[in-house]
Amino acid sequence: MLPDAEPYSEPWLQGIVDALCDLSSKDALTGLVNRRSFEMALGREVDRVARSGEPALLLMLDIDHFKAVNDQHGHAAGDLVIRAVAQSIAQTVRPMDTVARIGGEEFAIILPNCPTSFGEVVAERIRQRVQALAISLGGGQSPLTCTISIGGAFAPQWVRSSTLIWTERADRQLYRAKAEGRNRACLESHVDSLVSAEEKGMLFAVTQQDSE
Numbered sequence: 001m002l003p004d005a006e007p008y009s010e011p012w013l014q015g016i017v018d019a020l021c022d023l024s025s026k027d028a029l030t031g032l033v034n035r036r037s038f039e040m041a042l043g044r045e046v047d048r049v050a051r052s053g054e055p056a057l058l059l060m061l062d063i064d065h066f067k068a069v070n071d072q073h074g075h076a077a078g079d080l081v082i083r084a085v086a087q088s089i090a091q092t093v094r095p096m097d098t099v100a101r102i103g104g105e106e107f108a109i110i111l112p113n114c115p116t117s118f119g120e121v122v123a124e125r126i127r128q129r130v131q132a133l134a135i136s137l138g139g140g141q142s143p144l145t146c147t148i149s150i151g152g153a154f155a156p157q158w159v160r161s162s163t164l165i166w167t168e169r170a171d172r173q174l175y176r177a178k179a180e181g182r183n184r185a186c187l188e189s190h191v192d193s194l195v196s197a198e199e200k201g202m203l204f205a206v207t208q209q210d211s212e
């Protein structure tokens with residue numbers, strides 16, 4: 001939609017620029033950050049963790065049995081569920097956290113500066129908030145409920161990881177949550193002992209470069 005201001009005026013042009021930025025970085029259905037922006041934010045977070053050593057958590061979330069929602073209630077109802085879950089997740093985390101829709105019924109959250117002891121608490125809080133939703137379909141129909149599965153992994157502190165390794169770790173926990181029965185949060189444990197050989201190699205490469 002074109003801005004309200006006088007065409008070609010400075011506010012009008014700024015409005016166009018803002019709208020284009022939104023279009024390229026936001027998901028149209030939910031208004032959350034889109035996959036492209038999420039990957040950029042994750043890359044920045046990997047760098048920040050390696051520099052500061054602050055703990056950061058990545059959560060991957062997926063609506064359970066979502067295909068059945070579409071099949072039983074139609075695609076429009078499915079869209080309502082996706083929107084309601086997106087809103088609920090966004091309202092449960094801090095403004096500094098990045099909440100993204102990265103696929104059909106898949107979401108991801110980057111939580112910078114998240115103490116390791118807080119990981120389970122925040123994941124569980126999100127799971128419970130979504131479970132408590134009563135999603136109105138209108139037209140006298142009963143409201144829908146849904147559940148999500150959550151997988152989480154902390155970025156290894158003081159080690160330069162990669163977005164791919166971090167995402168794979170969180171994804172592995174999400175698969176575990178699905179396999180163990182869904183509607184649950186599974187987080188990787190013993191963060192320090194889980195630095196992979198590849199990540200150690202990356203740390204060595206950085207140290208070598210720095211000393212040259």
Ligand SMILES: Nc1nc2c(ncn2[C@@H]2O[C@H](COP(=O)(O)OP(=O)(O)OP(=O)(O)O)[C@@H](O)[C@H]2O)c(=O)[nH]1
Nearest residue numbers: 062063064065066067068070075076078079104105
């Ligand atoms: N309404 C709606 N449906 C979507 C959208 N994007 C993807 N889907 C549907 O989401 C469903 C995902 O189903 P699956 O990947 O089989 O997973 P699931 O049924 O949630 O099962 P589990 O993840 O194993 O619990 C598919 O039916 C897709 O068509 C969307 O934007 N809107």
